[in-house]
Amino acid sequence: MTIATPAARPYQHYVYAYPHKTAYRPLDGHPAGRPLLSELWAAERTDALSLYIHIPFCEVRCGFCNLFTRIGAPEELTARYLDALDRQATAVRDALGDERPVRLAATAFGGGTPTFLTAAELERLCDIAEKRMGADLRTVPLSVETSPPTATADRLAVLAERGATRVSIGVQSFMDEEARAAVRPQRRAEVEAALGRIRDTRIPVLNIDLIYGIDGQTEDTWRASLDAALAWRPEELYLYPLYVRPLTGLDRLGAAAPPGAEATAEAAWDEQRLRLYRAGRDQLLAEGYEQVSMRMFRRADAPQEGPGDYACQTDGMIGLGCGARSYTSALHYSFDYAVETREVRGIIDRFTATEDFTRAEVGRFVDGDEARRRHLLQSLLQAAGMERAGYRARFGSDPYEDFPRELDRFAERGWLAGPADHGPLRLSPEGLAHSDALGPELFSPAVRAAMAAYEVR
Template sequence: MNAPVLLPTPSFPAPSADADPETPYEQYVYAYPHQKAYRLLEDGPLLRDLWSGERLDALSLYAHIPFCEMRCGFCNLFTRTGAPEEVTGAFLATLERQARVTREALEAKGEPIRFTLAAFGGGTPTYLTADELTRLCDISENIMGADLKAASWSVETSPATATADRIAVLAERGATRLSIGVQSFVDEEARAAVRPQKRAEVEASLARLKEAKFPILNIDLIYGIDGQTERTFRVSLDAALAWEPEEIYLYPLYVRPLTGLSTRHAKTLQDWNDQRLRLYRYGRDHLLSAGYEQTSMRVFRRTGTAAVEDTDGSSISEYNQQAGMVGLGVGARSFTTDLHYTTDYAVAVPEVRRIIDDYIATPTERFRRAQWAFRMDDAERRRMYVLQHLLESTGMRTAAYEQRFTTRFEDDFGPQLDFLLKRNWLRDSGGTLGLTPDGMAWADAIGPMFFSDRVRAGMTAYQDR
C-alpha cells in the first residue's frame, strides 16, 4: 500500500517562470488572510474604536456554532462533537454576553446600524435544538438588531440535524438559504470519508428542506474520496440534481493534519491529484450540461436563480469577505478595514474543547477588545481585493483596481500576471482579467500565489494543534 498522503501547512512559494505548482490543491482560499496568520494581541484595541471608522448601514452578521453530531474524516474546522446541552446552553449565554458588548461598540458611533447579510455557520448550527436555535435568532434580532426576515440569511445544516422542528424554526424566522453537507449519496463513499450516513437519511432530510420552500437550497458534494470514480460521482451528481437545488458546491477532498483521514488516505499525491482533477472536470461538465452556471471553482448555480446581492449590487460569492463582517461565537471572524480579529483556533479535539471552555469562561469586559488578530495595510488590502475578484467567474476589472488603489495591477503583481498568462490560466477580455477553464481548475493553487510574505510566514510558523 502507498504511504498515506498528509499535506502539511503549505509553504506557498512565489510563482516560478518554469514550473507549475506541485499540486492544484494547495489551499482553499475563502478569506484572506487565513486564520493561521492571526496572532494574540497583548492589549487589543477596543471594538468601539475599531468600528468607529466603518460604514454601519451595510453590515454582515456571522454566528459560529462550534458543534457537530460527528466529525467527518476530512474536517479541520473548529468544532466539537457530542456537546451536552449544558455546554451548548452555556455557549449561547456567553454568545449573548458577547453580542451585548459588540452592539454597544457599534452604537458608540451614534449612527443607524443595519445588517443586510447574516449567516449561521460552524460546525453545524442545526446541532442546536429547536429551542436553542430560537434563542440564537432572538440574540441576533433583539440584541444585535439584525432583521433576519429582511436580510439575506444563510444557515448550514447536515442530514442528521435537519429535523422538522429545527427546519420549522429557520423557515418561520426567514432563512433564505439552507446549505446541506451531503458530500456523497453513495454509502460506501460516505464511510470512506468517515461520514457514517445512509442515503435514505439524506433523502429524507432533503425532502423536509424542499417542503419548507427555502428560496435557495444548496447541496455540498466532495470529489477525491478513496475508490470514487466518474461512475460513482455521477450517482451523487444525479441524486443531487433530482432535488433541483438552486446551488451545488463541488469540493475537492483535502486531508490535513489532525483530521480523521490523516493516517488513512492511501493515494500518492500524483495519483490523488489526477483523480481529483479528472472528477472535477467530469462534475463541472455534467452540471453545465444540466443547466447550471459556474461562478467559481466550487460554486454552480442553476441558470435563472437570482443571486444573493450585497448592498453595493455585487453578488455574494464563495469568497464572502468584506469589511463590515461582525462575528459572534468562538471561532467567528470579524473584518474591519484595518484589523481582522477572532478568537483562538485549533483542530485537535482537546484544544478545541479547551478553547470553547475558555470562551464560555471569558469575562464580559474582555469581549470589548479584539483578541487574536491580523493588522491589514494597503498592500494586504490589495491582495484581498485581487482574491475576491480574480477567483470568481466575473473576473477583475483592471480599471476598477487602479481606481481603488491608484496603482496598476500589472505593476503590483507583475510576476503573478506573467506566470498566469504564460500558463494560459488567465486571459484579458477587454480589461477584465478572468481565469480560463484550466485556470479555474487550478484556482486553489493560483490563490496562494497572491499571499504576502508576511502571511506565508505566519501560516508556516503556526503550530498545528
C-alpha cells in the first residue's frame, strides 16, 4: 500500500524564476574578476532573446509589495536613470557583437511601474529599446505594466503608437475596503476609468491582476471582484495569492501572535486562500478562460502573446535596469537587491552613477544539475506540462532518472496527471493549486542554503 507523503504548506514561495535572486552573490570571486559580458555571451545563441527593461519607480508602495522599487523620484532622477539605461544598453549590445544575428523575440517593460515615467520619458524608453538594442517594437510582442493612477491617456497613446501588444494593470481588488486592507490606496472609480482608457487604445491584450487572501475578503467579495474584472472581457487574468513578506507594509503592520496562535492562523489563512483560488479558477473556466498556470488564465479566443519559437527554459534574456535579471546558459546575473527604502535608494543611486556596464555584478552560476532543475520547474509549473522527449534531447537523461524522489512524492500526493510513462509530464488540478509548495521542493540544497543565508534588507 502506498502511503501518501504529507504535503507542506501550500503557500511557500512564488517561483517566477530559478535560482531565486536571494541566492545570487557578488561575482568578485570569479577567477578573472567580475566576468565580462562579451565573454558570457560569446558562445550563446542570440537568435531568440527576450528583452526586459526595469523601471524601479512607483507612485505608492502597496502593503504586500517586496519588489525592487522606490516611491516617487526627486527632480531629474528619472532622467538620470534613463541616461544610465542608455549607457547600459549600449554596453550590452556591444557585448553581443555583430558576428552573428541578434534577434529580440519579445520585449517587456516592468517594475516598479513603467508608466510612472511621463509620456516623453516613455518615448525615450522605447528609443533605447529600438535604437540601442535593436528591438523592433512594432513586430514583436511588447508587454508593459501599469497602475490605475499612471494609466493616463497620453502615456497609453505613446505605448499604443510604439507597438505595445499587452498592458498589464495591477488592480488586486475592485472592493475599496479590500484595497485599503492590502495597503493599496485606490478607489474603484479610478480603476474603472483606467480600464476604460486602456480599452480605448485598442492594445490587443489587457491583463488584470487580482489578489486573493486579503484580510476580510470573502468568497462573495472575491466573486464580485472577478465579475467586475470580467465585465471588461480581459484577454488575460492573473490570480495571485497574498503573501506577507519581510519588510513590507503588511509585515510592519502585523502584531506578534500569542504562543500557538500563529500556526492556527496560518492554517486558516491557507484554507481561505485555497478555497478562494478554487472558486476563482472554476469561475474563469466556466467563463471560457483556459488555465495556463496556477496564476494565469487566458481567454480562449484571445490573440496568442509571444512568438512560438521562444522558450524561457532554453533561450536567453537581456535585462536592463538595476532590478532586471539576465540569463545565459551558464550564469544568471543582475544588480544588488533590497526591499528596505534606504537600501533601494542607494542601489538606484549607484546604478545611475555607473559608467562601465561591461561586467556582470551579482549572480549565480547554473551548472548541469541546476539547469535541469530550472527546466523542470519552468515547464512543470505550466498547465501544458513538459514533453519528456524534449528534456531527454537537451540533457541526455530522463526527469525520472534525475529527480525520482521528488516526482514520486508529487505522484503520491496526487499532484501529477496521468501515468508517468504516457504523454507529457503534467500537473493535475490539485498539483497546479499547490504550485507554490511543489516548486520549492525542486530547489537544490545549495540554492536553499544560499537563500536561507541571505540577509533581508
